[in-house]
Amino acid sequence: MSTKGRRAAAATSLCLAGLLAVTACSAPGGGTTDTDDSATGGSGSATGDVTATCGTDPVTLSAYIETGFPMPKDLFDEFTKQYPNVTFDVREDQFAVITQNAPRVLADDPPDLMRLPQMSELAKDGLLLDLDGYASSMGWDQWPASQLVQLRVDDDGARGEGPLYGMGLGFSMTGVFYNKDLAAQIGVTEPPATLAELDDMMQKAKDAGITPAAQFNGGATGGLAFPLQGLMASYGDTTEINDWIFQRSGATIDTETNLQAAEHLKSWIDAGYFADDINSLDYSMMMSRFMEGESLLMFNGDWESGNLDAQMPGKVGFFLMPPLEEGGDLGAMSAPLTFGIGAQAEHPDCAAFFFDWAATNEEARTIQVEVGGSHPLGLADAFMPEVDADSVTAQTLAAGATIGEKDGAMDFIANATGAIYAKGWTPNLQKLVAGQQDPAGMLADVQKQYESEIGG
Amino acid sequence: MMQMRTTGRPGLREVAEQPHGLDDRRRGWVALALVVPAAVVYVVFVLRPLALTVQYSFYDWNGISAATWVGIDNYTRLFGDSEMFGSILNALQLIIYFSFVPVLLGLLTAAIIRKFATSRLALVSRTVLFLPQVIPLVAAGIMWTWLMSSDGLVNQVLRAVGLDSLTRAWLGDFQTALPAVGVIGAWVALGLCMLLLLAGMTKIDPALYEAARLDGAGAVREFFAITLPSLRQELGVCITVTVIAALASFDIVYISTQGGPGNATLVPGLEIYYLAFFSREVGQASALAVAFMVLVLAIVLPIQRLTREGDR
Numbered sequence: 001m002s003t004k005g006r007r008a009a010a011a012t013s014l015c016l017a018g019l020l021a022v023t024a025c026s027a028p029g030g031g032t033t034d035t036d037d038s039a040t041g042g043s044g045s046a047t048g049d050v051t052a053t054c055g056t057d058p059v060t061l062s063a064y065i066e067t068g069f070p071m072p073k074d075l076f077d078e079f080t081k082q083y084p085n086v087t088f089d090v091r092e093d094q095f096a097v098i099t100q101n102a103p104r105v106l107a108d109d110p111p112d113l114m115r116l117p118q119m120s121e122l123a124k125d126g127l128l129l130d131l132d133g134y135a136s137s138m139g140w141d142q143w144p145a146s147q148l149v150q151l152r153v154d155d156d157g158a159r160g161e162g163p164l165y166g167m168g169l170g171f172s173m174t175g176v177f178y179n180k181d182l183a184a185q186i187g188v189t190e191p192p193a194t195l196a197e198l199d200d201m202m203q204k205a206k207d208a209g210i211t212p213a214a215q216f217n218g219g220a221t222g223g224l225a226f227p228l229q230g231l232m233a234s235y236g237d238t239t240e241i242n243d244w245i246f247q248r249s250g251a252t253i254d255t256e257t258n259l260q261a262a263e264h265l266k267s268w269i270d271a272g273y274f275a276d277d278i279n280s281l282d283y284s285m286m287m288s289r290f291m292e293g294e295s296l297l298m299f300n301g302d303w304e305s306g307n308l309d310a311q312m313p314g315k316v317g318f319f320l321m322p323p324l325e326e327g328g329d330l331g332a333m334s335a336p337l338t339f340g341i342g343a344q345a346e347h348p349d350c351a352a353f354f355f356d357w358a359a360t361n362e363e364a365r366t367i368q369v370e371v372g373g374s375h376p377l378g379l380a381d382a383f384m385p386e387v388d389a390d391s392v393t394a395q396t397l398a399a400g401a402t403i404g405e406k407d408g409a410m411d412f413i414a415n416a417t418g419a420i421y422a423k424g425w426t427p428n429l430q431k432l433v434a435g436q437q438d439p440a441g442m443l444a445d446v447q448k449q450y451e452s453e454i455g456g
Numbered sequence: 457m458m459q460m461r462t463t464g465r466p467g468l469r470e471v472a473e474q475p476h477g478l479d480d481r482r483r484g485w486v487a488l489a490l491v492v493p494a495a496v497v498y499v500v501f502v503l504r505p506l507a508l509t510v511q512y513s514f515y516d517w518n519g520i521s522a523a524t525w526v527g528i529d530n531y532t533r534l535f536g537d538s539e540m541f542g543s544i545l546n547a548l549q550l551i552i553y554f555s556f557v558p559v560l561l562g563l564l565t566a567a568i569i570r571k572f573a574t575s576r577l578a579l580v581s582r583t584v585l586f587l588p589q590v591i592p593l594v595a596a597g598i599m600w601t602w603l604m605s606s607d608g609l610v611n612q613v614l615r616a617v618g619l620d621s622l623t624r625a626w627l628g629d630f631q632t633a634l635p636a637v638g639v640i641g642a643w644v645a646l647g648l649c650m651l652l653l654l655a656g657m658t659k660i661d662p663a664l665y666e667a668a669r670l671d672g673a674g675a676v677r678e679f680f681a682i683t684l685p686s687l688r689q690e691l692g693v694c695i696t697v698t699v700i701a702a703l704a705s706f707d708i709v710y711i712s713t714q715g716g717p718g719n720a721t722l723v724p725g726l727e728i729y730y731l732a733f734f735s736r737e738v739g740q741a742s743a744l745a746v747a748f749m750v751l752v753l754a755i756v757l758p759i760q761r762l763t764r765e766g767d768r
Binding site for chain 2: 027028029099100103104107121125126127218219220276277278279280281418419422423426427428430431433434436437453
């Protein structure tokens with residue numbers, strides 16, 4: 001035993017010595033701060049007028065994009081066709097993987113084009129290129145300001161103001177898709193004009209034995225955030241919600257109108273308007289149930305328009321979350337499909353030129369509409385491709401125009417901070433379904449989570 | 457000296473007592489050369505990350521920009537945070553499913569299989585029960601997610617036998633999610649426990665059973681008086697391995713529920729991952745990791761001690 005004891009003691013002291021040897025080193029993160037400082041200091045930014053061009057020499061743009069969405073790759077192919085000296089080196093990952101990898105990838109191996117998750121922390125850490133110089137030289141600042149406002153980040157990491165740190169390959173928008181056949185079956189031929197009519201539509205479906213909405217809400221996916229935010233816009237002001245998402249000081253999600261919205265959602269849950277296994281449904285299961293005609297509604301975004309037109313041609317309709325009273329205010333989650341340029345990227349000028357091309361070139365705009373189902377960025381009177389009037393894509397584009405007129409665009413409440421979706425909304429929405437949380441408690445809890453994150 | 461040896465093989469003592477000198481030193485160097493590569497790998501890939509984790513746990517750090525020293529703040533926060541505390545409670549609860557259930561079932565199946573050890577049936581059942589061990593945990597997680605979905609096989613069987621009222625989305629229900637994850641873990645661990653215990657049983661001297669039978673002991677008495685005490689060491693290995701699997705579980709939970717619904721199946725492994733990669737609180741994640749490692753040692757070391765002492 002004594003030998004054993006001595007051996008154990010020796011091993012322990014060896015471990016401790018090792019630990020001390022390493023912990024005696026400098027604080028972590030010191031090495032990268034030098035480059036961070038230079039980036040935030042502006043040396044890596046495109047301040048002043050900068051001409052964006054890909055030149056004529058061979059260029060390989062490195063792109064890090066989200067897997068499962070063909071639109072960016074189609075754009076890359078078209079760009080290479082028009083500018084043969086430019087090729088793309090594409091890396092694809094799931095959005096959740098990009099979210100967790102973003103800071104490391106941007107710090108260690110900055111891509112020229114990168115699909116971004118929530119971006120304020122990345123901009124604050126000096127990992128993204130400031131695009132203001134390109135914006136003024138290429139006329140992006142002439143576009144409707146609302147298109148790019150979500151991509152501006154100030155020094156404190158609050159969004160909505162400050163330099164431009166990202167661009168969109170089109171902007172997407174959410175609302176409600178409905179199965180026209182099932183709607184006709186329950187005697188509904190027109191989209192609901194008020195919330196009460198939507199309630200009525202869901203009740204009719206339930207009475208007819210049809211699942212009103214098989215929304216996803218399982219695992220790490222709090223999909224009830226989609227209808228919830230739509231309801232928030234019906235009850236209250238979208239500006240307040242944007243202030244909260246943009247981390248403006250003093251903003252809160254725990255307001256009277258948001259409580260009414262959350263209570264309305266709870267009334268849908270209690271009435272059994274969602275599938276009873278909603279807490280185990282993921283996004284793809286929701287899509288397959290909707291496409292197989294198992295549910296009447298789906299709260300989702302226009303990125304599925306092209307897909308639905310291909311899979312269920314002529315059978316799907318789209319409407320925005322209706323207002324409380326007919327003709328009232330409308331709101332929708334509408335955000336650019338955000339891409340950025342790494343602060344230390346190798347070919348920033350060419351990447352910026354690509355962004356400009358995507359917003360102005362007719363072929364590029366057509367791809368964004370037809371493949372991505374999204375409205376391209378750019379001047380309000382810019383070219384738009386012809387779309388079949390019966391298609392759901394035509395309806396989502398029209399809805400996008402309506403939201404633009406009503407100034408009802410909001411970013412996603414899931415994008416407020418890096419972890420607010422995973423740690424705030426998702427668990428609370430799942431508890432709301434199971435009756436373990438009430439609407440007021442949910443808003444208070446999410447607000448607490450939000451404050452602890454932006455405070456620390 | 458050689459003549460002094462009279463009978464028998466050269467013993468260990470003799471080898472150890474060879475004269476000290478150049479040979480011995482050379483052997484020492486050879487031994488060192490053989491150990492060094494493994495030791496370097498161990499230091500670089502185990503000790504260094506461990507030390508860095510301890511270091512990070514004293515800082516507030518987002519993984520990129522400069523870190524700030526916060527002392528033991530990250531550790532004190534562990535006790536005040538109900539979510540992190542809840543994840544530890546979930547892990548402790550998983551011990552029932554990942555450890556107790558497979559060890560008990562393993563004992564039972566091994567005792568049954570031993571009775572017909574030489575038959576083809578024993579070989580088949582051993583293989584079938586061991587199969588989950590060779591399936592990657594991620595694949596097991598995916599498979600069970602399908603089985604336990606609302607239209608999955610489990611619910612289909614329940615409906616077929618008229619138990620419609622029991623059907624539910626097992627992994628999406630607050631009451632059943634953690635036990636459902638536990639079932640996957642139990643299914644995976646059963647094979648290893650069964651095989652280890654069966655191997656232990658074959659080592660037991662048949663004379664002991666014969667003596668017991670002559671004394672009039674039945675099968676149950678035989679099991680408790682002879683089989684169980686003789687398996688102390690194997691049981692120790694089974695319990696240690698499965699308890700660590702329960703406490704350090706990540707893959708099965710990540711694939712099947714991702715910690716949901718709510719935080720009903722959140723375990724420390726997942727919480728550390730969320731903290732480090734989603735909330736970007738590397739310091740806080742490291743503190744939880746260190747505290748959790750201490751907890752695992754505090755639970756596993758006594759088990760090791762208990763099962764080892766009985767060996768003497």
